[in-house]
Amino acid sequence: MSRRGFLTAATVVGGGLVLAGCSNSDSSAVKDLQRRLKGQVLVPADPKFAEANLPANDRYESVIPMAIALCATPEDVQTCVRWCVEEGVQPVVRGGGHNYIGASTTTGLLIKTGAMNEVSVDAKVGTVTLGAGALNADLLSALRGGALMLPIGTCPSVGVAGLVLGGGIGDNSRWAAMTCDHLESTTLVLANGETVEASDTANPDLFWALRGAAGGNFGINTSLTFRLVEIPKPRITVFGMAFSGKDAMVAGWSAFDRLMLSAPNQLSGFAAVTNVRPLGADNKPAARYAAPFPTLTIDGSYQGTQEEAREVLAPVINIRATDLIMGELDYWDAQINWLAVGDMPKHGLEECSRFTSEPIPTDRLAQLIDRVLAAPGGTEDANAEVRLMCWSGGQVNQVAPDAMAYVHRSGNHLLRPAVWWRNQPPSMQRDLLDWTADTFAFISGFTQPGSFQNWPYSEQKDWQQAYYGTNFDRLRQVKQRYDPRNLFHYAQSIPV
Template sequence: MMNINFDEISGEVITRSNKKYDEAKLSWNRAIDVNPLIIINCYNEIDVINAIKFVKKNYLEFRIRSGRHSYEGYSTGENLVVIDVSNLKEISIDEDKGIVKLGGGVRNREAYEALGAKGYPFPGGGCPTVGVAGLILGGGWGYSSRYLGLACDSLLEIEMIDYKGNKLILNENINRDLFWACRGAGGGNYGVVVSLTLKLPEKVDMGTLIRINYKNINEEDAVKILENLQNLYRNLDYKMNLKTSLYNSKEDGIGIKLIGLFYGEDSEARKILKSITEVSEKIEADFDYMTILECNRWIQDSHPEYESYKSGGRFLYKELDAKNIRSLLDIIKERAKGSYYTAITLYGLGGKVKEISKAQTAFYYRDAKFILGFQTVWEDNKYKNNNKDWFLARYNIITELTEGAFVNFPLHELKNYEEEYFGANFKRLKEIKEKYDPNNFFIFPQVINGTNELLSDNTNKR
């Protein structure tokens, strides 16, 4: 640090001696507890370019950060530089051209508010502070995915800073192969995204927020609900999507919770979900007809400000029979020591997601029925290792029922992660990495490695 010239950085530099440091280093997952060397807050693309040139010149390891939501903390690290783009928040809506341009630091809530104010829905995620860039680069699941497609399916153009500090334009005509890769291959592999341009969807005014909760449910009812849910998804209206959690909560016991969004009236939503709501009288059910923006506000507000957790996600292709469902119930029957919540969650796919070929974008698992998420959450980090061991001991059961892994729900212990995340697309992704980042300048523990994994110079020896 003694010989490093910070004057070359045009953004804000936060060192360990800065009073902002303790707050600036935090991740949304409080299980991630690391101490970066410095944090560079970038406010425009020039700041990003200068930050890239700075770490390259000084042979410093670095990470790219936007929303701080990397499950495994891959947007930060010990004794390295964090290039933070969360202040690139410009949102420009051009209704005449039917596009919206988002800065690389825009988060879900900001996008929902800006677009919702003009009557447009947004194919974003549920958590308000997730960075839109990271969401989109990994595909981008949301409650509107069946109706509007994945977030990456609305993407028209990306502006990215490469390893040389040059700005690249990516779209269907320019750097087309890299544009393909950036729709599903995850963030941090190829460069720093400074803006994303998306196609505006048709305006939609009203919709129905769905909230169903069965607390302290018995096993037979739980099996029936999940069987009925799978039957429902065979021909489910594209305008509806659900997140269904089989949970064990310290507060509410073992239960099933469904949160959903329907682009239609509440009466129709009730009819569609009749097979779910009539399983048991032990139900709390609300169908609220309001603006789409209000629906998304409630979903976002239901998320905590932060958590400590271990989590992962895979893709479910098969129909779960009663035996499979009981095996999932067995997994969560006893929580890990110190855990107050554990869940196995089905994130609905199908609809518009499935209409696009798995070769058309880097998001490979388009024909899966659900993303299957698994998590354990705790309050005191003295129980971190207990929960991690508990999770990994049960993860193998999940793998037996699923295929592949979801890059936006990463798992550090995943073997053969490139093939797991990207399926048959991973070979092409490695070739693209070699073309646009030949010396593996952009790295993190689960980076896509180029076809030539031996570095040709010392660019990355930092």
């Protein structure tokens, strides 16, 4: 039996395919892949390799692939998967590279789809088709100025494929639903190297799984077609407010939490507290001016007029908001210039989450504020925060939990502790990660057991049920059918 034949016949051990993998010195195999691709193949000796390998979360930048395939076409992706099976190498796809637990990094073959970022809008039928590497920024650019939109996240550099496969949530989800709720069809390369379509009529069980099971489980998606949503109003209201001093912070946070549990779907936003101490935080403020630290901020949007927004938000505004900004913007200007996250420097991060569906007790909110203020760091280069993301509920919860793999159709908010660092020693990183673990254990005592799979947490022990709930067993059955030898896998992937 040839080496390729032996590796192709590898057995399943412990639920995962045994992948011996060719070494970096096996240049003949890599050269063979390069000859078969329209795109480019990089090896560690190439000058562009290090930059091409950098993930968005530099916590995983030390994971070095044996080669990087810069795919130019769907056929390139198919060739890469077949080559990986032949050579016994693990294939891992990367679009935007934002996976929180490093699932878009590998010591095998890194398959990058960034060049496949075409976006085609068909306004007449109300659909948009994207290549595997299209980012949120590419989609926004193609749709901007038109009457149709797709609910996506708030980070322009995130890949749309990774976003939708894990559900896809953002500031527009309460009135326009999840990104996955609008997926009509997708083309992907399976573990056997076959390219198939998945939709309600083609491979419907696979299509069910792809809408919420997270990427890297069943194959590599090469294109996605979505049904677009009509923008209800050409102008919307955006707002931001702040509360200073612990008592006001707790009162404002609790008021916003309770309001959003029954707010109209047109209202969306989040509350946040951070331990970053701004300049002058230790100075005594002038008379009638609030202390600059600590502060709770609340930001969001309302699909309507400023007068309507002010009336809806009155229960929160009336609780001594120390700062309030509110105004109407063109819908697209609001998405890009107010709601979108700006470019950030290279950094490491860790996040975790739990869904909530009832008001958080005020004593728990006070304890959360204390936890944040006592967290390590406290600078722009090392910090911790907690956010209450009020992006669920509304139209999100109008879909049955078993209609697709995305099961979280009863939670209203996501409570999300997070840490962030750049250019920090290992000791600071460990302290921040320990704070995350301790805070996750704390919030798990008063929240729902569900967690958001697009914000995976590396230390989450109950991830199977937390991410997928009652849909987990069915997901495993789909995995057994389409990837029985577990070619596509990572630490929290669907097992066979």
